[in-house]
Amino acid sequence: MKHNAIALLCGMLFGIGLSLSRMVNPNKVLNFLDITGNWDPSLIFVMLGALPVAMIGFKSILKRPAPILAQKFQFVRKLSVNTSLIVGASIFGVGWGMSGYCPGPAVTGLGLLSFESVVMVITIYLGFFTYNRIFKE
Amino acid sequence: MENFTPYSALAGGALIGISVTLLLLFNGRIAGISGIMNGVFQAPKNDIAWRLIFLAGLIFGAFIFHLYLPGFNSPREHYPLLLLGIGGFLVGFGARMANGCISGHGICGIAKLSMRSIIATLTFMASGMITVYIIRHSLELGL
Numbered sequence: 219m220k221h222n223a224i225a226l227l228c229g230m231l232f233g234i235g236l237s238l239s240r241m242v243n244p245n246k247v248l249n250f251l252d253i254t255g256n257w258d259p260s261l262i263f264v265m266l267g268a269l270p271v272a273m274i275g276f277k278s279i280l281k282r283p284a285p286i287l288a289q290k291f292q293f294v295r296k297l298s299v300n301t302s303l304i305v306g307a308s309i310f311g312v313g314w315g316m317s318g319y320c321p322g323p324a325v326t327g328l329g330l331l332s333f334e335s336v337v338m339v340i341t342i343y344l345g346f347f348t349y350n351r352i353f354k355e
Numbered sequence: 356m357e358n359f360t361p362y363s364a365l366a367g368g369a370l371i372g373i374s375v376t377l378l379l380l381f382n383g384r385i386a387g388i389s390g391i392m393n394g395v396f397q398a399p400k401n402d403i404a405w406r407l408i409f410l411a412g413l414i415f416g417a418f419i420f421h422l423y424l425p426g427f428n429s430p431r432e433h434y435p436l437l438l439l440g441i442g443g444f445l446v447g448f449g450a451r452m453a454n455g456c457i458s459g460h461g462i463c464g465i466a467k468l469s470m471r472s473i474i475a476t477l478t479f480m481a482s483g484m485i486t487v488y489i490i491r492h493s494l495e496l497g498l
Contacts, residue, residue: 236417
């Protein structure tokens with residue numbers, strides 16, 4: 219029960235963070251990616267805001283034997299840099315540049331009652347299902 | 356530079372940093388949105404509720420923000436549905452293939468100093484920049 223309350227709190231903080239940083243605005247994202255046009259570097263500042271907090275936090279958390287409300291930390295198994303990482307990230311980037319949305323803002327935009335978000339969430343799931351079907355995950 | 360907003364970006368980013376830190380500290384989970392989304396249909400039964408609650412929190416957080424500051428982020432309109440739909444599909448497919456998206460690789464992975472995540476994030480950006488260049492400056496669709 220407690221871990222669900224944490225999930226709600228963290229989801230809300232994340233959603234408010236994406237709203238305050240304006241990353242839920244797809245034009246803002248496209249203007250960041252448009253380095254030869256009217257470039258808007260704001261997205262870099264989102265990372266500059268998030269990374270120091272997360273780096274310091276993660277470093278001290280991972281000294282603990284376990285998280286507070288669970289038995290163990292759950293990470294993706296350690297993988298090396300491989301072809302599917304590069305190809306997958308490249309495909310992702312094309313979709314990101316076409317739409318202006320990555321998964322976080324796509325879901326979060328539902329809170330702004332944005333029609334585009336509905337389209338994005340459905341098609342992102344279609345992409346998940348297609349990948350999972352092809353690679354049998 | 357158009358509509359550059361460094362302060363709200365920094366503050367919003369810090370909130371995201373706090374969110375991913377708390378989720379790891381309490382629940383031991385990485386706040387990668389594509390992984391959380393995909394797990395709604397893929398994870399074991401006892402591992403699904405928190406995912407739906409987290410995603411509902413994202414929506415609810417943005418809804419409350421929008422309620423108090425309605426003009427801060429207005430939804431985009433009249434963007435070609437085809438670009439959105441194909442874009443969304445590629446985002447979903449690519450995120451699965453790369454094992455993460457901007458949140459999982461760009462924030463959580465880089466915070467762990469994972470080489471995979473650093474390379475993934477740079478690739479997201481390079482590929483996104485090339486795509487926007489083609490759409491805005493080569494095809495001249497007026498977007």
